[in-house]
Amino acid sequence: MEILQLLFFYLVAFVAIGSGFSVILCKSPINSAISLVMTFFCLAIFYVMLHAPFMAAIQIMVYAGAIMILIIFVIMLLNQGTEIVARYRHAVVGAVIVSGLMVLQLLITFKTGDVNSAVGPVTSEMIESVGHTELIGQALFTDFLLPFEIASILLLVAIVGAVVLAKREV
Numbered sequence: 001m002e003i004l005q006l007l008f009f010y011l012v013a014f015v016a017i018g019s020g021f022s023v024i025l026c027k028s029p030i031n032s033a034i035s036l037v038m039t040f041f042c043l044a045i046f047y048v049m050l051h052a053p054f055m056a057a058i059q060i061m062v063y064a065g066a067i068m069i070l071i072i073f074v075i076m077l078l079n080q081g082t083e084i085v086a087r088y089r090h091a092v093v094g095a096v097i098v099s100g101l102m103v104l105q106l107l108i109t110f111k112t113g114d115v116n117s118a119v120g121p122v123t124s125e126m127i128e129s130v131g132h133t134e135l136i137g138q139a140l141f142t143d144f145l146l147p148f149e150i151a152s153i154l155l156l157v158a159i160v161g162a163v164v165l166a167k168r169e170v
Helices: 004-026 029-049 053-078 083-087 088-110 124-130 132-144 143-166
Strands: none
Touching: 004 029, 004 088, 004 124, 029 053, 053 132, 053 143, 132 143
């Protein structure tokens, strides 16, 4: 059974990497956004494999649902075609080189480091007794309340800015 899980992990990782490259290389912003949705679904599968079903559901509802609808709405409002992408095609080569170096660094880190020995106040026994949702909510609304509120204000400002930029005349 372990070998099937490993093969499934590699399959999902391959799809996630492929859709991530598709986000960068697509000429159409809509196709790029759809590829990003596929990447979000792959991340949700990784959460399920890590026994975090609440995070997987949030990943699909918030990112693949709400955020992607917002991004597609902004793309449609701005109405920019593929002519902008054609001007910056030379930057793709640099992005591929930088991405390759980052993947190489990750491989070296995984090979030489001990990734599974993370320690902290939350143990697997605590997660089983209390639950994922309660621990995440407790951390979000106590330790990380200010960053949470700042992120919500930044999203609101981005939406208002996109509408103002897309608006032609009153």
